Amino acid sequence: MKRLYPSSYRRRPVSRTDRMDTGLRRYDGSLRMVLFACLAVSVALFSPVQAAGLEAFDFTGNVDETRFKSLISELRCLVCQNQSLADSDADLAHDLRREVYELMDQGKSDQEIIDFLVARYGDFVLYNPPLKPETWILWYGPFGLLAAGLVVLLYTVRQRRQQPEARFSEQEQQRLKQLLGDDNHEDKSA
Amino acid sequence: MPAFFRYLLPLLVFLALAALLYKGLGIDPKRVPSPLIDKPAPAFNLPRLKQPQQSLSNADLKGKVTLFNVWATWCVACRQEHPLLMQLSKLGVPVYGLNYKDKRPAAEQWLQRFGNPYVANAFDAEGRVGIDWGVYGTPETFVIDKQGVIRHKYIGPLTRDAIEQEILPLVKKLREEKG
Known part of the structure; x- marks a missing residue:
């Protein structure tokens, strides 16, 4: 089965709508309706475009979805430095997710994949920094x-x-x- | 002693912390230090940009001090540093290029229009060699010594100051080393 990734578990948009919702409670219903309509239209307009930008990974083979997701959420995107590889939509993040996926597919362990990335990008890619001087x-x-x-x-x-x-x-x-x-x-x- | 602990020590701690944080302000987090410095250039073997049937590999970089410049036509800052690369190549510094995640026609057109400072370009359509080189943003410029070892990485568009103060003095120094 093919799954769209990572829209399925992106947390950011959810929290945004949460915030919006609490803010809107102060206003009357009609404004709320209008805004809701705008939101609905924008979601309808933009979500297919966004979905097309995200890669689809096949988790029926060697690669365990849970393991993949937990590993990429521990790795930091170098472009938008405060996001993990899992959260980032940067071009490099796409490439690195693909790289991690392929390494997992080749049967590499988490540590081997981390070593691969650290050898290229340094400890900066790790959200969990190693203990050294x-x-x-x-x-x-x-x-x-x-x-x-x-x-x-x-x-x-x-x-x-x-x-x-x-x-x-x-x-x-x-x-x-x-x-x-x-x-x-x-x-x-x- | 108690007076020292009560008044002077907190002041010293504060000053130390302030100095530390002030230094931190001056560090650009966008410039991630590369772990590849002083390591052999990562092996690659890619088709050339202009002659796709020919290949360019890291072996071609050996025997002379070279610059290895990662660029793309979609990269605005690459356009900005391009005239400086032209001048570097006129000075006799061999510049090799890694055309990163680009389209061949677009890249060829760019070189025709703005000039070609490169001895040769490797065409990295998927950006895999870029990953091996730890590229995370274009442009990036590596200084490679005669043995093919990476000695310096400049992140971002080259500037006049960077060329005058970092790149050329290093190239000169590396040229004097035994190859």
Whole structure:
């Protein structure tokens, strides 16, 4: 069975209509109807064009659809850098999806495919960056900050503990008694 | 010591962070560093643009310092850098081209109209060689040494400054290396 890809699971258009819907609730029904009509017309006009631009992959053979989709959503498109290969409609993204598909079809593992792309485009294609000296600050940085925070916390706590306990010496207690004067005796007698 | 921790340390941390972020602002995220630098040019063997029965391969690039320019007629920025490529070729720098995901008639017409700076062009209709070279946008220009090793990649349309400050000094340096 041939499936259109990736229109079937694109999330972006859905969230857009969601937002639109909540925004429109403030307005009266007639405007809503007009806008809905516009939307319906534009969808009818443009969706066939858009669908023609997306490639169809055949998932009846060697290539598992779930595996394919999860791999391309972990890979970054180099043209529209904040989209994954799965989301991007850039020309290069089409080519790279085709490449990933063909490599999977040849029985290559996910790691082999990732290595293939990294050898050409660098770590930049990965949304999940590998652990190596250049990325230490990325992976360990937050723990470093946490540790620094703990050090500051411990330091502050210790500072507070080291403050002398608030109590009067023997001599000072005598002075306090004098301060109270006769009242002290009165209190005792009471 | 407490005064240091209370006042000076936060200031130092702030300054370090500010310096880091300021440097980050100056980095163009569109220029993705290529992992192919200092690696042998990826092997290819493609029909030539003008003589489709003849082929052009990475072996043809060996033995001299060359520029390998990825271009297409649909690429607006390629038109922009084209006069500079013409001048580079007049200076005696051999420029090879990878005509990337293009149509043969359109590409031939382009070269007739604007001039042909290329020693030869490989015709990569499907962009597969482009992928092997890590091409993600045209134009891109690679500097290749006598051994056929990629030594530099310039992303985007060449500029006068780039040629004067990056490309030509590097070509000169590589020409002096033993081949």
